[in-house]
Amino acid sequence: MTVKVTLIPGDGIGPEVSAATQKVITASQAPLEWEVVEAGEACIAKYGTPLPEQVLETIRRNKVAIKGPITTPVGKGFRSVNVSLRQQLQLFANVRHLRNLPNVASKYQDVDIVVVRENTEDLYAGIEHKVGNHAAESIKVITREASERIGRYAFELARREGRKRVTIVHKANIMKLSDGLFLESVRNVARDFPDIECEDRIVDALCMNLVQVPEQFDVLVLPNLYGDIVSDLVAGLVGGLGVAPGANIGEMGAVFEAVHGSAPQIAGQNIANPLAMILSGVEMLKYLGFVKEAQRVEKGIYNVLTHREYITPDLGGMSGTQEMALAIVESMEA
The missing domain is CATH 3.40.718.10 (Isopropylmalate Dehydrogenase)
Incomplete structure (x- = not known):
């Protein structure tokens, strides 16, 4: 067909x-x-x-x-x-499957990471406006529904591809309500996948860890903005x-x-x-x-x-x- x-x-x-x-x-x-x-x-x-x-x-x-x-x-x-x-x-x-390819210049050899990024909300919802001529505001939208949906997708992908670990990426130590909701929602989903290891990392620490030892990561699941940035970072690790x-x-x-x-x-x-x-x-x-x-x-x-x-x-x-x-x-x- x-x-x-x-x-x-x-x-x-x-x-x-x-x-x-x-x-x-x-x-x-x-x-x-x-x-x-x-x-x-x-x-x-x-x-x-x-x-x-x-x-x-x-x-x-x-x-x-x-x-x-x-x-x-x-x-x-x-x-x-x-x-x-x-x-x-x-x-x-x-979704980006990012891995080393033969003879493509890289400082690393065994990187094989799937970056799963929520695609519809966060600051990329595009809800922003000016406050007079002296300021601008953007609204960060995180919902339980979208967070659970992307979390479930990440865990199902990990199970389908035989991967062992999903890392939830967030900044819930500072943005306790919005990123806190994302973290809580994906953790709830993780309970349905006892065969897949679940951990979480603060996004700035994750970036440092990726540069130091990227081989330790398997599947990353992130809100929209962090996902955009981190997926390009990981692409840089395997050649750009x-x-x-x-x-x-x-x-x-x-x-x-x-x-x-x-x-x-x-x-x-x-x-x-x-x-x-x-x-x-x-x-x-x-x-x-x-x-x-x-x-x-x-x-x-x-x-x-x-x-x-x-x-x-x-x-x-x-x-x-x-x-x-x-x-x-x-x-x-x-």
Whole structure:
């Protein structure tokens, strides 16, 4: 049975890494049909919004999407398309599987961490206002329902993937009500999973521990803001955002994404590293149940990284985006 997937190429280098990903995932022989739609800066002049309603409609219809990076203006301009997608589609779990890859520069060797971030509330709810011209206020929203939901997702993921420990990340020593509620809610969920070890860490201490001995961590579950920051930190431990896949998952569907920026300064030069988006495609295949096809792509990626003949400049090579994608395809059956 063919599965239709929404593809959003994105801004900047997005179309290039999306084309590379489409090539590789199609070569895996997974029975997919691609529905390509546009979102981002290019849509503003045409539709007056970076996120046209038809994009939301196709994702609701197909249930699964994969997107390239989309530019978010800093301090002004339109609201983040990524945040809007997560909230409007109720994609409550942001999930990043972050692990060391062969020959990707890192100070560590055995990092294999899943970061599970609550995606719909906290300070990212976007409830903020100015107080005259002298101050601004943002409201931090933490609810028991959302906290228990993300906690349950983290523990179910740990059990499903054979992981041993979930670490709840918080700042409840200072924000006793909001972060205290998050901690209490996830601890309550933990009681239903006696086979999974549960611990908690204060977020600043966690960051220090990650830099010192990241290998001790397995699954991290965090509120939205901490999750955004810590997931990038963990990506840095294994080589950076260029090798970091991402997924936004809800009860009605999922959007997979490259988590790096749109890098307009190198757009059109065919030098962007496509791995983050290809690895997001691997996660999408696993989500859809196409495990053998996902493993085929992973084999191609590992072969290319091991031999280092066809890799992009940021990884120490001289190949282009599309050349690396083609090498991955050819290495799947090697």
